[in-house]
Amino acid sequence: MQPAASGDKPVLVLIHAFPQDHTMWEAQAANLRTDHRVFAPDVFGFGGTPLPDEDWTIDSYADNLAAAMEELGIDTPFVLGGLSMGGYIALAFARKFPERLRGLILADTRADADTEEAKANREKTIAAMATQTPADLIEQMLPKLLCESTRASKPEIVERVRTTASRQSREGVIAALKALRDRSDSTASLKNMPFPTLVIVGAEDAITPPALAEAMVKELPNATLEVIANAGHLSNLEQPEAFATAIRNWMQKAK
Numbered sequence: 001m002q003p004a005a006s007g008d009k010p011v012l013v014l015i016h017a018f019p020q021d022h023t024m025w026e027a028q029a030a031n032l033r034t035d036h037r038v039f040a041p042d043v044f045g046f047g048g049t050p051l052p053d054e055d056w057t058i059d060s061y062a063d064n065l066a067a068a069m070e071e072l073g074i075d076t077p078f079v080l081g082g083l084s085m086g087g088y089i090a091l092a093f094a095r096k097f098p099e100r101l102r103g104l105i106l107a108d109t110r111a112d113a114d115t116e117e118a119k120a121n122r123e124k125t126i127a128a129m130a131t132q133t134p135a136d137l138i139e140q141m142l143p144k145l146l147c148e149s150t151r152a153s154k155p156e157i158v159e160r161v162r163t164t165a166s167r168q169s170r171e172g173v174i175a176a177l178k179a180l181r182d183r184s185d186s187t188a189s190l191k192n193m194p195f196p197t198l199v200i201v202g203a204e205d206a207i208t209p210p211a212l213a214e215a216m217v218k219e220l221p222n223a224t225l226e227v228i229a230n231a232g233h234l235s236n237l238e239q240p241e242a243f244a245t246a247i248r249n250w251m252q253k254a255k
């Protein structure tokens with residue numbers, strides 16, 4: 001990994017999962033900000049961020065992020081990471097702006113697009129959101145988001161995921177479901193991503209299981225795989241220290 005501009009701490013940008021917000025990165029930001037500049041922006045419609053006038057897409061969010069980083073004066077390559085939906089965005093950014101990155105972190109995510117079946121399920125969820133709330137949706141999602149041991153022994157994490165999702169707006173959730181449904185397939189681009197990439201996955205991730213992480217590692221020219229024990233899909237919330245340590249060790253080794 002190329003060093004950041006001299007004298008500067010390396011910049012690390014982390015994008016959250018659906019239907020969470022930037023607060024899901026609190027533990028990693030606290031751990032890593034001693035020697036990194038950590039940014040955790042909200043995706044459109046989450047964390048109180050307004051929705052754009054037109055439907056947003058994973059690619060349009062990547063464009064917006066590129067512009068926002070420029071406005072912040074971050075004009076040297078940085079490390080971009082994302083978990084699940086955040087990973088789709090990180091991949092889109094890596095496809096569109098490879099020269100802006102010195103490293104990529106893909107956590108509990110996948111490179112391919114939605115299958116026809118997955119798209120149909122998104123449609124059903126979008127239709128259900130006409131009468132349901134984000135609080136209803138997260139109840140249905142929880143068994144898949146968190147592994148069994150987290151659900152059994154870490155009620156505070158379950159509550160946190162529930163509370164964060166429940167305070168999101170219905171409109172934001174629906175707009176994101178459309179963006180997830182319509183995302184591009186990034187698989188063919190993986191081999192053209194030369195920068196160091198850390199692929200993280202919860203050992204018990206039921207949504208994007210370790211086999212998908214392994215498949216991405218095979219395609220990426222410069223990837224490291226980190227499997228987090230006792231974690232499901234929201235591995236950074238389930239095992240915050242192990243997740244932050246994986247990033248720290250990789251950033252140090254990859255320098």
Ligand code: MLT
Pocket residue numbers: 016017018019083084085086180207233
């Ligand atoms: C997420 O955690 O962001 C979602 O599982 C992504 C998805 O539904 O594809």
